[in-house]
Amino acid sequence: MTEIEGHSILxxxxxxxxxxxxxxxxxxxxxxxxPSASQRGAIISEILNExxxxxxxxxxxxxxxxxxxxFDFESLSSQxxxxxxxxxxxxxxxxxxxxxxxxxxxxxxxxxxxxxxNTVEVPEKDRNLVDIVIDKLCESRSQSREQLRDDATNFAxxxxxxxxxxxxxxxxxxxxxAESISDDDISEYIGADIDKILENPDNLDLALDxxxxxxxxxxxxxxxxELEDAADVKSVGYYDPYMDEVKINASRFEALxxxxxxxxxxxxxxxDYSSLYILASFATVVSREFMHAYQCAxxxxxxxxxxxxxxxxxANYVEISNGxxxxxxxxxxxxxxxxxxxxxxxxxxxxANRWSDHLNNEVxxxxxxxxxxxENKYDQNLALTAVGNRIFDGRPLSLYExxxxxxxxxxxxxxxxxxxxxxxxxxxxxxxxxxDENGGRFAALTPRELSAIRWMSDAEGYSNIYDFISFEHxxxxxxxxxxxxxxxxxxxxxLVGAEDIDYxxxxxxxxxxxxxxxxxxxxxxxARKWAYAHYSDSIIGRLSGHGEYSDHMSxxxxxxxxxxxxxxxxxxxxxxxxxxxxxxxxxYTPNEEEISNDELIAARYAESISDEMIKxxxxxxxxxxxxxxxxxxxxxxxxxxxxxxxxxxxxxxxxNRTPPKEGEASALGSCVHKKRVVNxxxxxxxxxxxxxxxxxxxxxxxxxxxHFHAYQHVSKNHESSEIAIRRNINKNKYRPSENGHHEYRxxxxxxxxxxxxxxxxxxxxxxxxxxxxxxxFK
Amino acid sequence: MNTEIIKDYLQKNSSMSPQFIExxxxxxxxxxxxxxxxxxxxxxxxxDFEPKTEVEGWTAKRLHEKFPSLSVADIFISxxxxxxxxxxxxxIIESGFAIY
Numbered sequence: 001m002t003e004i005e006g007h008s009i010l011x012x013x014x015x016x017x018x019x020x021x022x023x024x025x026x027x028x029x030x031x032x033x034x035p036s037a038s039q040r041g042a043i044i045s046e047i048l049n050e051x052x053x054x055x056x057x058x059x060x061x062x063x064x065x066x067x068x069x070x071f072d073f074e075s076l077s078s079q080x081x082x083x084x085x086x087x088x089x090x091x092x093x094x095x096x097x098x099x100x101x102x103x104x105x106x107x108x109x110x111x112x113x114x115x116x117x118n119t120v121e122v123p124e125k126d127r128n129l130v131d132i133v134i135d136k137l138c139e140s141r142s143q144s145r146e147q148l149r150d151d152a153t154n155f156a157x158x159x160x161x162x163x164x165x166x167x168x169x170x171x172x173x174x175x176x177x178a179e180s181i182s183d184d185d186i187s188e189y190i191g192a193d194i195d196k197i198l199e200n201p202d203n204l205d206l207a208l209d210x211x212x213x214x215x216x217x218x219x220x221x222x223x224x225x226e227l228e229d230a231a232d233v234k235s236v237g238y239y240d241p242y243m244d245e246v247k248i249n250a251s252r253f254e255a256l257x258x259x260x261x262x263x264x265x266x267x268x269x270x271x272d273y274s275s276l277y278i279l280a281s282f283a284t285v286v287s288r289e290f291m292h293a294y295q296c297a298x299x300x301x302x303x304x305x306x307x308x309x310x311x312x313x314x315a316n317y318v319e320i321s322n323g324x325x326x327x328x329x330x331x332x333x334x335x336x337x338x339x340x341x342x343x344x345x346x347x348x349x350x351x352a353n354r355w356s357d358h359l360n361n362e363v364x365x366x367x368x369x370x371x372x373x374x375e376n377k378y379d380q381n382l383a384l385t386a387v388g389n390r391i392f393d394g395r396p397l398s399l400y401e402x403x404x405x406x407x408x409x410x411x412x413x414x415x416x417x418x419x420x421x422x423x424x425x426x427x428x429x430x431x432x433x434x435x436d437e438n439g440g441r442f443a444a445l446t447p448r449e450l451s452a453i454r455w456m457s458d459a460e461g462y463s464n465i466y467d468f469i470s471f472e473h474x475x476x477x478x479x480x481x482x483x484x485x486x487x488x489x490x491x492x493x494x495l496v497g498a499e500d501i502d503y504x505x506x507x508x509x510x511x512x513x514x515x516x517x518x519x520x521x522x523x524x525x526x527a528r529k530w531a532y533a534h535y536s537d538s539i540i541g542r543l544s545g546h547g548e549y550s551d552h553m554s555x556x557x558x559x560x561x562x563x564x565x566x567x568x569x570x571x572x573x574x575x576x577x578x579x580x581x582x583x584x585x586x587x588y589t590p591n592e593e594e595i596s597n598d599e600l601i602a603a604r605y606a607e608s609i610s611d612e613m614i615k616x617x618x619x620x621x622x623x624x625x626x627x628x629x630x631x632x633x634x635x636x637x638x639x640x641x642x643x644x645x646x647x648x649x650x651x652x653x654x655x656n657r658t659p660p661k662e663g664e665a666s667a668l669g670s671c672v673h674k675k676r677v678v679n680x681x682x683x684x685x686x687x688x689x690x691x692x693x694x695x696x697x698x699x700x701x702x703x704x705x706x707h708f709h710a711y712q713h714v715s716k717n718h719e720s721s722e723i724a725i726r727r728n729i730n731k732n733k734y735r736p737s738e739n740g741h742h743e744y745r746x747x748x749x750x751x752x753x754x755x756x757x758x759x760x761x762x763x764x765x766x767x768x769x770x771x772x773x774x775x776x777f778k
Numbered sequence: 779m780n781t782e783i784i785k786d787y788l789q790k791n792s793s794m795s796p797q798f799i800e801x802x803x804x805x806x807x808x809x810x811x812x813x814x815x816x817x818x819x820x821x822x823x824x825x826d827f828e829p830k831t832e833v834e835g836w837t838a839k840r841l842h843e844k845f846p847s848l849s850v851a852d853i854f855i856s857x858x859x860x861x862x863x864x865x866x867x868x869x870i871i872e873s874g875f876a877i878y
Contacts, residue, residue: 735795
């Protein structure tokens with residue numbers, strides 16, 4: 001606050017100040033004894049007035065300190081001097097209050113400005129204040145500025161780029177706080193509410209106060225908690241340190257609740273788990289925000305490194321728009337995640353124990369109790385697969401399945417496993433279309449759409465799914481895409497790095513208008529991804545040792561290279577180079593482990609084809625007797641069950657009947673990506689087949705094999721995972737069969753396709769009926 | 779020593795990558811009879827030598843007669859694979875070394 005502001009405000013309040021200066025203590029005692037409503041109001045207003053007056057005086061001092069770094073009473077205006085003289089506080093006291101206030105407000109900023117990881121540009125008017133804080137910190141820690149600078153730098157790295165060990169320390173700290181909440185506490189504060197919520201999730205709102213009481217008691221806090229309807233706010237909850245309030249965003253939360261309520265309607269069997277999941281999700285959100293409240297309270301101590309780190313992190317908070325990975329990696333968020341996760345598990349355990357008792361005493365359901373008592377009795381993988389299928393089908397879960405999920409590491413972990421086993425049912429494209437409709441902004445998505453992304457992210461990992469969606473979105477003709485292209489062209493023609501370009505200067509006013517709508521960091525990242533997509537072949541060529549990777553590199557290649565390096569998170573070109581070389585070796589001369597991994601991944605997709613689909617294709621063959629129909633049906637099955645099925649839908653089948661040359665290994669099929677066509681040579685397939693059953697097995701294998709090549713083509717453009725990069729390298733440096741049949745078969749994309757083709761063929765072989773086929777195709 | 783002869787031959791006469799040649803020779807070194815037959819072919823330049831290898835009914839000469847377009851290297855790699863992964867390699871041979 002400036003001196004002028006302080007002066008004007010004070011001058012308008014002099015009458016109130018007079019009344020506060022010498023309060024009548026006898027009256028005050030009377031009021032304390034039996035205050036009426038109006039007297040209570042007067043006392044509160046009196047206290048508020050006094051505190052407002054003090055605030056103003058402190059602000060006068062802070063204003064002076066910020067101007068010159070010291071406080072000279074004589075330099076004040078006569079009105080300010082008068083106000084201070086008439087107050088019950090001495091000048092020294094006011095200076096002390098002001099310094100404490102500055103320390104409280106600027107500690108994090110001061111530390112961040114000292115550290116080498118300097119994200120804070122201290123405004124000119126605050127420089128003196130930050131200096132005061134740094135001096136105070138040096139004094140209290142008995143350190144020189146250099147020593148404090150080193151500490152601040154270390155703090156910054158631990159906050160924003162934590163090592164595995166530091167992450168573990170954060171987890172242990174947060175978990176120990178969550179573990180300190182006993183079952184007795186849960187039972188006392190929310191035990192009754194839990195029963196009501198499990199009965200009807202609408203009762204959740206009523207339990208909010210009790211959740212607040214539980215956390216306040218266990219974490220020694222005094223925060224209030226309430227629902228707030230803020231449809232335009234992205235987060236599900238947040239903590240407001242100024243009001244000491246935990247806010248739960250009702251709109252966002254309702255989306256989650258809606259999903260499970262729908263399940264409740266459809267199937268009463270899953271009611272228990274649906275309600276439990278709503279309860280657990282709610283507890284996760286509330287506990288997470290209370291951990292932030294705890295961190296804010298802890299930072300006030302300022303007497304240990306953890307408190308200083310909290311100050312620094314809160315003053316330099318990484319917003320989620322900077323990338324969910326960075327956001328989640330920072331200290332206060334990873335602690336909050338660990339705390340809420342542990343509390344969630346505690347709560348689930350608490351409820352599961354109640355259920356076990358319930359089942360044992362009242363229902364006596366042997367199957368359930370066996371599971372609870374002897375976890376080795378069931379094949380958990382099979383159970384998980386069944387559970388996973390139910391999740392994907394959108395059906396609710398039974399209590400039996402719910403317990404299995406908890407026993408296997410919780411919902412997120414199971415979902416991730418299920419996704420890996422059956423990576424087929426996510427409709428990313430729907431979300432991309434939604435992004436198109438609102439100009440590529442995640443913030444503009446509805447709660448349901450964001451929940452869907454969150455849902456996928458749980459299984460896929462934030463970065464992958466966000467990358468995938470944003471990359472897909474790049475390909476659409478949208479304002480966002482235009483902005484990325486503008487940045488791409490600017491960075492291509494600039495001599496300096498993308499971050500150092502003064503875009504306002506180099507761009508035309510019209511172009512600048514387009515880009516300023518977006519986050520510049522995200523645009524640069526997308527533009528680098530764009531460069532990578534266009535120059536991946538030459539970049540990888542350079543990185544793999546075919547050519548000097550840093551000399552004569554074009555600006556576009558260099559920016560694409562930055563994408564790879566950032567993607568690996570190493571920050572080092574040499575490491576990226578080593579990694580690419582490792583990938584190349586695993587493509588062409590894999591070791592046994594790599595071979596079996598690649599084959600396993602490919603073969604797993606075959607398992608996601610349902611028996612019903614296969615039976616339908618075969619019964620259609622029996623009915624129509626048409627081989628072409630069979631080929632079309634198999635193609636449809638593999639296209640719809642492989643990931644990225646929407647892109648694969650564009651491929652069509654072409655049947656070739658050219659007989660192979662004598663003694664030569666001719667192609668049974670091929671995939672021409674540019675024409676989006678899969679060719680199948682049925683004459684050759686027939687010649688290679690031992691009998692009619694084998695003929696259809698071979699057909700299924702070729703169709704699956706070639707469509708897997710199509711999937712490899714498509715996936716290399718969609719994914720930024722290591723396997724996608726390896727497929728990309730392989731596609732660019734394909735070893736044809738002239739190099740030798742075995743070398744050809746050894747390369748990644750062929751062994752993947754081979755494994756998938758064989759696995760699909762095996763699935764069909766299980767259902768083909770030789771007798772029936774021989775009857776039809778005599 | 780014999781694998782060095784094979785390595786030298788493949789480096790000079792095939793388009794295989796050095797890493798793959800290394801991989802092939804390492805695998806083949808486990809089967810002396812295959813290595814000796816390969817060396818015999820290098821010396822003679824044809825398949826009219828007394829074969830030491832017969833796996834699953836296949837010799838180098840039989841593979842060559844059945845699949846004349848198959849490279850010499852592939853013939854001996856196949857024999858080696860018939861020892862290591864008989865089921866998988868038999869399927870490949872049955873398919874006529876078909877290219878997908």
